[in-house]
Amino acid sequence: MAARKGSEASNASKANISKDDLLTYYRDMLLIRRFEEKAGQLYGMGLIGGFCHLYIGQEAVVVGLEAAAEDGDKRITSYRDHGHMLACGMDPKGVMAELTGREGGLSKGKGGSMHMFSKEKHFYGGHGIVGAQVPLGAGLAFADKYNENGRVTFTYFGDGAANQGQVYETFNMAALWKLPVIFVIENNQYAMGTAQKRSTSTPDLYTRGEAFGIPGEIVDGMDVLAVKAAGEKAVAHCRAGDGPYILEVKTYRYRGHSMSDPAKYRTREEVQKMREERDAIEHVRELLLAGKHATEDELKAIDKEIKAVVNESAEFAKESPEPALSELWTDIYADDAAQA
Template identity: 65%
Template sequence: MGEIRKPKTEAGRNAPSMGKDDLQRAFHDMVLIRRFEERAGQLYGMGLIGGFCHLYIGQEAVVVGVQMELKHGDKIITSYRDHGQMLAAGMDPRGVMAELTGREGGYSRGKGGSMHMFSTEKHFYGGHGIVGAQVSLGIGLAFANKYRGTDEVSVTYFGEGASNQGQVYESFNLAALHKLPCVFVIENNQYGMGTSVERASASKELWRNGEPWGIPGRKVDGMDVEAVRDAAREAIAHCRQGKGPFLLEMSTYRYRGHSMSDPAKYRPRTEVDEMRKHHDPIDRVRHELLALGVAEDELKSIEDKVKAVVVDAADFAQGSPEPDPSELWTDVLVEG
């Protein structure tokens, strides 16, 4: 197995593997994540979001492409760069933004913040602040699916910086041993905090990291939502058929720093500009849609609707009250 790339047309442009409706859905979902994250960055700068805040800007194609192949009941778990997964899973932007700002209307009633939101309704089992810890939880979700006899899968996201953590390899072993329906997704955005993956990993082909346990893998252009969707389809089908786990390495890029407090001086500005100008996932879909005859006005209409949703989410968050002090004593203990 190797890298997923789309076939070329005679003119040299990638041949679309999605129809117009799917491309428009992908465009909407990616623009929603981008605009939401931009607004979150603004609120952080205004002091309305405290603590850490890790933005997903640039990586939108990964989660949107994978989500397009999931069905109701499939489980999702990820790290602290999690707002994109929440929105792609259908969580309410109002509730997500309210949680970011520490308000009562948030998904964790204002007590979790950026890194600790959950939605059992949408089968989203959290962003997790401990590097790599969510991977072992992800195979637990996959074990539950298998134990219950469903064909549901668990999608477990983690970054290239977490890919060499010990619990990741322990999870590979157990997932392969028990043939658990888990899709491991490495979001390789090239930098773990401030260190390039080239300097931090002896393994240069992360998609092959599961080979000692017989886990098949693919490297995918994570800036191309169509390539992501195609790879996710293969991996998810593999899991649903009871063949065990699958590993996808998404080669992607974050435009902002590791978190809002990171000025990202460890990489040249020209590198970021190159990715924005020539590899942006939203621009790629925009060009595909225009080539299929979609009018600019239609795309602007989608963007205007997204803007209204994001403005509404920010207004709701700022208007929602802070949690009552009594909330300090709730959700601490569950008695069986």
């Protein structure tokens, strides 16, 4: 067991990264960013209501880890979930229409931004209570271990959730029972408006498993290749039957906690510096251009293509009708039993 800082894996994997892989990551990250920008726009127009937490800035985390996942692996996350859904292949139209609360949404308009699911893509939500998805994710891994199917579960949570008690109850049982679960701490450094240093006694969240014997490492979450490499290592650990693994992925959200957050707890310069110097999409774009894997024109074509997908999702989300009023009374019980 070793909690350690590691990035050598990333450098090693860069050497043999293929053009196709790089283009896939570029495309997947760009889809998330453009989708989220569009969601922000629709929110501004009043078409999306309530809470809406954008993933802009954190794209490399989920895209890198999805690159390390295999078919049948599961994922579960918090309310900042749009990126996770797009990265595991859920239909952008269905996601956007759920944001607008329409019949064509993945939850038929009844879940909203924070509550979406896909059995087909093994995406288990979308959970609105901070930290609640952590035991749930370990439970998915428990089912996989019970069924002896070799699957792993990516359980995402933030630096804020990392202070919830149920996280440590879960660490204990996951280690005790050697559950195949990867705890991905997306450390974007702010729990809503509280900077990590104001909320957390020790800054290194990847060491939080040490007391339970869970290995952990810190990962550069603005580098999709580093994330993928760390993900592969964690997946191998879990699949080998060695129990849980912690990845603290250092990332940054460019937008506020939710749409209504003015983000006065950090400076504009801090955000600007991350955007200019560490942007994950720019990073891959530079790798593609420097490696002569793509030309500016080819990347422009991809941008256009992604924009079209996102616009199509927005059109669908506007045109899909609101759910039928009878939907108020359905899906409360699986057997549609009479109401109590």
